[in-house]
Amino acid sequence: MTRHEQNRTPAEPAGVDATMDDLVAAGSDMLLLDQQLCFSLNAASRAFGSIYRTALKDLGLTYPQYLVMLLLWEHGELPVKQLGERLRLDSGTLSPLLKRLEATGMVTRERSVQDERSVIVSLTEAGRDLREPARAVPRHIGAAAGLPLSDLRTLRELLTRLTANLDAAGA
Amino acid sequence: MTRHEQNRTPAEPAGVDATMDDLVAAGSDMLLLDQQLCFSLNAASRAFGSIYRTALKDLGLTYPQYLVMLLLWEHGELPVKQLGERLRLDSGTLSPLLKRLEATGMVTRERSVQDERSVIVSLTEAGRDLREPARAVPRHIGAAAGLPLSDLRTLRELLTRLTANLDAAGA
DNA sequence: CCCAATTCAATTGTGCACAACTAAATAGGC
DNA sequence: GCCTATTTAGTTGTGCACAATTGAATTGGG
Incomplete structure (x- = not known):
């Protein structure tokens, strides 16, 4: 029972007042x-990655590589x-990943x-050409998710808020 | 960004009947x-892992190791x-992880x-002793999440359904 | 202008995730 | 009982995540 102060979290969401919940908490x-x-x-997260991995196999992309390609x-x-910034990844992850994307001819x-500190990543012709076949991927995932759009929207919203709060608290 | 939508606001609140949405889908x-x-x-998922990682640092556990210890x-x-089965992980991940937990004296x-095919993982005395100090961890995370309990419940529910659907579709 | 602080990418080392495979034990059909 | 199919862990190889560090370029204060 050592929590009295913690409901003043950095990003208290608007809407329902949570006092009752926080007591139970x-x-x-x-x-x-x-x-x-x-x-x-x-x-x-890993199930999502799995389903993407199978869908991306024919494109020769891993899931994280696909996220880069989307951008x-x-x-x-x-x-x-x-x-x-957009993927919430640091150069320790991106550098080798981009190196591999460069090796497979997707980016330069x-x-x-x-x-001169900054490195610009650009699509190659082959990288651009991959966009069309890649359009089939999200459709496949949407079907596999098996949730109504409203739920997916709720999910996106809650996850985004959660990430923002956690990163603010961790910083 | 090819924005050509006419009547759709980006973040439509949940609860609306989804038939129209599904057509647009x-x-x-x-x-x-x-x-x-x-x-x-x-x-x-990674932000969650990050906040746990810092909270678990003093206990000498990684986030996946902590999940095993919870069970x-x-x-x-x-x-x-x-x-x-409970963590949705295969032996390729668990074997080395458990080996490390054994090396640090948490499990046998x-x-x-x-x-004789099966291997039983058991807590050592040191592993059991870690439970008490570990109780502080979720409290810290709950505060950092900054979402009301109701939202966290919704999140858990949607994520569980999503995983079940994806795994069923991928199997 | 100068130099200390900051920014940005890359590198190193550790651990996790997963596919593909191996090896051993068990279960089940005959 | 025998033999094949299945179950269960472990191993190997690749790629990702991240902390810590390095090195170069830039910025900003004096």
Whole structure:
């Protein structure tokens, strides 16, 4: 019962006042819920990755590589920094990943002329050509998810808020 | 960004009847939502892992190791098979992980007498002793999540359903 | 202008996730 | 009982995640 102050979290969401819930949260309910949540979040993320992996196999992309390609298909080219911010990944992960994407001929990397610290990642012709066949992928995933659009929207919303709060608290 | 939507606000609140949505789902909305969902699910899972990692640092556990310990604290001992089913992990991941937990003196592994194929993972005294200090961890995470209990429950429910559907579709 | 602080990418080392495979034990059909 | 199919862990190889560190380029204060 050592929690009185923690409901003033950095990003208290608007909407329902949570005082009643937070009282209960002091009990064992919270422990169990948190435990179930880390199981389910972990498992769901990896299940999502699995289904993408099979769908992406023919394209020769891994799931994280696909996420990079999604951003490049949208923006054409992006500095590593931008990719990292949007994907919540650091250069320790992105550098070797981009190296592999470069090795398979999907992207090029070159130092920015304006700022020699920055590296600009651009699509190659082959990378651009992959966009069309890749359009079939999300359709396949949407079907496999088996949830109504409203639930998927709720999920996206809650996950986004959760990430923002956790990162704010961790920073 | 090819924004050509006419009447659709990006973040429509849940609860609306989804039939209309499902019709639109055949269009580009679904592609975008799916894309946002794989970003947010991926990022949230890793943000969750990050916050746990810092909280677990003093206990000398990694996040996946902690998930194993949660199950062992509840059940005392479990065969590798059971751990794998509950965590959605195969022996390729669990074997080295359990080896490390054994090396740090948290668990023991021994072949079952009834079925020599099976390996039973049990808590050591040191492993059991870790349970008390570990109770502080979820409290810390609950605070950092910054979402009301009702939202966390919704999240758990949707993620569990999503995983079940995806695994069923992928099997 | 100068230099300390910051930014950005890359590298190193550890651990996890997963596919593909191996090896041993068990179960089940005949 | 025998033999094949299945079950269960473990091993190997690849790729991702992340902390810690390095090195180069830039920024900003004096």
